[in-house]
Amino acid sequence: MAVAVAKLLISAMAVFMLVSASFATSEVPFMVVHKKATLNRLKSGAERVSVSYDIYNQGSSSAYDVTLTDNSWDKKTFEVVNGNTSKSWERLDAGGILSHSIELEAKVKGVFYGAPAVVTFRIPTKPALQEAYSTPLLPLDILADKPPTKPLDVAKRLLAKYGSLVSVISMVVCFIYLVATPKSNVSKASSKKKR
Numbered sequence: 001m002a003v004a005v006a007k008l009l010i011s012a013m014a015v016f017m018l019v020s021a022s023f024a025t026s027e028v029p030f031m032v033v034h035k036k037a038t039l040n041r042l043k044s045g046a047e048r049v050s051v052s053y054d055i056y057n058q059g060s061s062s063a064y065d066v067t068l069t070d071n072s073w074d075k076k077t078f079e080v081v082n083g084n085t086s087k088s089w090e091r092l093d094a095g096g097i098l099s100h101s102i103e104l105e106a107k108v109k110g111v112f113y114g115a116p117a118v119v120t121f122r123i124p125t126k127p128a129l130q131e132a133y134s135t136p137l138l139p140l141d142i143l144a145d146k147p148p149t150k151p152l153d154v155a156k157r158l159l160a161k162y163g164s165l166v167s168v169i170s171m172v173v174c175f176i177y178l179v180a181t182p183k184s185n186v187s188k189a190s191s192k193k194k195r
Contacts, residue, residue: 029094030059031132033119035070037140047106047143048081053134055098055119063092063121063130068100070117070134077112077142078104092121109143 034054041047053070057063066089073085083102092098114137120129 027061028059028123028125029057029061029063029092029121029130031063031092031119031121031130032056032058033068033117033132033134035114035117035134035137037114037137039140039142049078049104049106049140049142050101051104052099052101053117055092055100057092057094057096060094061123062094063123064090065120065122065129066090066092066098067120068098068117069120070102072115072117073104077108078106081105106142110141112140112142113137114140 032055034056035051036054037049037051039047039049051070051073053068055066055068067086068088069086071085073080081103083100085102087100089098116136117134119132119134121132122129
């Protein structure tokens with residue numbers, strides 16, 4: 001009896017593994033969405049946020065009706081200067097890349113934590129829309145008071161970063177100078193011997 005139950009469990013596990021493997025290898029799109037933001041301080045004192053979205057289809061089939069939506073940019077905090085926070089494409093082929101970018105101007109000073117953007121797409125074999133989320137943003141310190149950089153601090157950082165390189169190059173230049181220039185004592189001694 002125990003042997004029959006064990007055989008039944010083993011065969012059920014084998015069938016389950018085969019079915020799950022067939023679903024895992026079926027042709028479906030796999031979306032990877034990367035969201036990146038950079039801060040740009042203008043001379044007028046305002047600060048702009050440049051946001052770029054890259055959508056990669058790492059799957060083995062095309063995705064249709066691809067829509068990017070990013071509602072994390074509050075209208076009280078940011079004003080859209082260039083672009084739109086939502087964008088649609090008809091199709092994204094397997095191995096393809098879609099890119100979109102927007103530019104926002106900050107209205108409020110403070111730290112901003114951006115939520116991931118949402119990408120919805122359709123697969124021909126499934127009636128429901130599929131969703132993918134972008135990478136979240138690192139905290140953005142908008143309109144932060146940046147302390148003025150002191151020239152001595154800049155020199156210290158440059159010396160720490162490039163000091164060893166400068167010393168090696170100066171030693172090589174000194175060595176080449178010593179080897180390449182003739183010694184004046186040797187030339188005077190040789191001229192006295194000839195007389």
